[in-house]
Amino acid sequence: MVELLLVIAAVACAIQAIRADRLLSAALWLAGASAFMAMIFYSLGAREAAIIELSVGAGLVTVLFVFAISVAGDQSIEGKPAVPRALAAMLAGLCIIGLIWLLRDIVAPAPTAASASTLTTVLWHDRALDVLVQVALIFTGVIGLLGLLAEPRAAQASASLAALASPAVASLAACPTDQAAASPAACPTDQALASPAACPTGQAAASPALASPAACPTGQALASPALASPALASPAACPTGQAAASPALASLALASPADCPTDQAAASPALASPAACPTESVEVEKEAARL
Amino acid sequence: MSLSPIAIALLGVAILLGIGFYGLLVARNLIKLIVVLQILAKAAMLAFLAAGSAQEQMGLAQSMVVTVIVADTVVAVIALALAVQVKRRYGTLDVRKLTNLRG
Numbered sequence: 001m002v003e004l005l006l007v008i009a010a011v012a013c014a015i016q017a018i019r020a021d022r023l024l025s026a027a028l029w030l031a032g033a034s035a036f037m038a039m040i041f042y043s044l045g046a047r048e049a050a051i052i053e054l055s056v057g058a059g060l061v062t063v064l065f066v067f068a069i070s071v072a073g074d075q076s077i078e079g080k081p082a083v084p085r086a087l088a089a090m091l092a093g094l095c096i097i098g099l100i101w102l103l104r105d106i107v108a109p110a111p112t113a114a115s116a117s118t119l120t121t122v123l124w125h126d127r128a129l130d131v132l133v134q135v136a137l138i139f140t141g142v143i144g145l146l147g148l149l150a151e152p153r154a155a156q157a158s159a160s161l162a163a164l165a166s167p168a169v170a171s172l173a174a175c176p177t178d179q180a181a182a183s184p185a186a187c188p189t190d191q192a193l194a195s196p197a198a199c200p201t202g203q204a205a206a207s208p209a210l211a212s213p214a215a216c217p218t219g220q221a222l223a224s225p226a227l228a229s230p231a232l233a234s235p236a237a238c239p240t241g242q243a244a245a246s247p248a249l250a251s252l253a254l255a256s257p258a259d260c261p262t263d264q265a266a267a268s269p270a271l272a273s274p275a276a277c278p279t280e281s282v283e284v285e286k287e288a289a290r291l
Numbered sequence: 292m293s294l295s296p297i298a299i300a301l302l303g304v305a306i307l308l309g310i311g312f313y314g315l316l317v318a319r320n321l322i323k324l325i326v327v328l329q330i331l332a333k334a335a336m337l338a339f340l341a342a343g344s345a346q347e348q349m350g351l352a353q354s355m356v357v358t359v360i361v362a363d364t365v366v367a368v369i370a371l372a373l374a375v376q377v378k379r380r381y382g383t384l385d386v387r388k389l390t391n392l393r394g
Contacts, residue, residue: 003296007303014307014330018314023322030326037333041356044300045349046340049356053336056360061329061367068371069322072378077385081317088316096309103301122350123357130354134361141365148372 003043010036021076027065034058048119300341307334321374321384325367332363 010033017029034057041050081088123131294302307330314327336356343352378384 003299004294007299007306010333011303011306011310014333015310017326017330018310018318018323023320023326026323026326030329033330034333037337040300040303040337041340044296044340044344046343046353046356049336049340049353049360052357052360056364057329057333061364064368064371065322065326068375072322072375072384075384077319079319079385079387081319082387083316085317088313091316092309092313095312096305099305099308100302103305117348117350119350119353119357123354126351127354130358134358137362137365141368144369145372148369148376 003040006036006040006043010040023069023074023076024066027062027069030065031058031062034061297341297345300337300344304334304338304341307331307337319385319387321377321386322371324386325370325374328370329363329367332359332366335359 013029013033013036017026017033020026020029035054038050038054038058041047041053083091117126311327311331311334314330315324318324318327336359339352339355339359340349343349343355346352374384377389381389383389
């Protein structure tokens with residue numbers, strides 16, 4: 001009855017993993033459950049699956065959990081759950097009873113004959129498509145992970161792309177971050193020239209002016225105003241922080257997008273359009289004075 | 292009372308699925324939810340192996356289990372990355388506070 005003991009141990013570990021207050025202990029209890037599960041696999045005769053489960057389930061996944069918890073923080077969340085615990089326990093009990101009732105016929109004694117096909121032949125010949133899909137799945141996971149864990153630059157790049165793809169004539173200022181300030185050609189500090197560029201909180205905004213707008217998302221960021229820029233459209237996208245964009249000066253291009261993908265960098269491909277996105281506002285003021 | 296190993300494994304499947312559903316209902320932490328999903332996936336693997344052992348097709352069952360392990364790990368990786376991003380963006384992991392749309 002070693003299987004019974006192993007199942008009891010795995011179930012106990014799983015219960016502890018759910019009951020644990022701290023996330024780290026929950027992850028470690030999950031690792032314990034995974035190890036016991038690997039032993040059950042082995043006792044059932046699935047040796048390769050047991051090895052893989054032990055190394056991946058108990059090793060890799062636990063490391064991933066510990067890493068994620070160390071990044072995200074181990075805060076305990078108190079408060080009532082969405083479903084009352086008594087109701088949830090009742091539903092779970094019903095589920096267990098129903099499953100046992102469904103599975104009550106499959107209690108036939110274990111066959112003693114050895115399996116004809118081993119894992120190797122099945123995995124590499126009969127189910128080669130599964131292996132292919134697994135490889136594709138792993139690559140999908142890697143790409144998704146890179147996309148998710150990349151710095152907010154990815155969102156900014158997409159914002160500037162959206163700014164580029166927007167139709168011309170309407171100049172466009174994308175301020176995807178939260179506390180975007182409406183900037184009538186300059187930030188709330190002073191020197192409000194023309195070119196109304198509205199950045200309503202959160203989303204991109206399109207300013208219908210012909211003059212080029214300047215987007216100043218946050219606090220001390222400055223934007224040198226648009227000095228007589230006949231550009232029909234010069235979108236300036238400053239998605240984050242203290243980036244500032246000095247829009248095109250006398251830019252002849254129809255569209256002179258000045259996007260600031262990162263915090264400091266700026267790029268305005270227009271003709272003779274200096275774009276500055278410094279961290280301090282001093283440089284922008286200097287440049288504005290120079291202009 | 293002498294249960295066959297398959298019956299024991301199926302009993303474990305039922306209990307693990309039950310407590311997994313209980314955890315899904317009561318968990319409020321995103322990472323805890325991912326832990327519960329792992330438990331549910333382990334129950335599914337055990338069910339595969341019990342069925343394979345009953346049908347004398349351990350090769351097929353093991354290949355299925357390997358597929359499940361791979362898919363489950365990828366799901367865990369993506370879900371943990373999502374949880375980290377949620378924590379960065381909203382400052383909390385509480386699923387009840389992640390309601391931008393209030394009805």
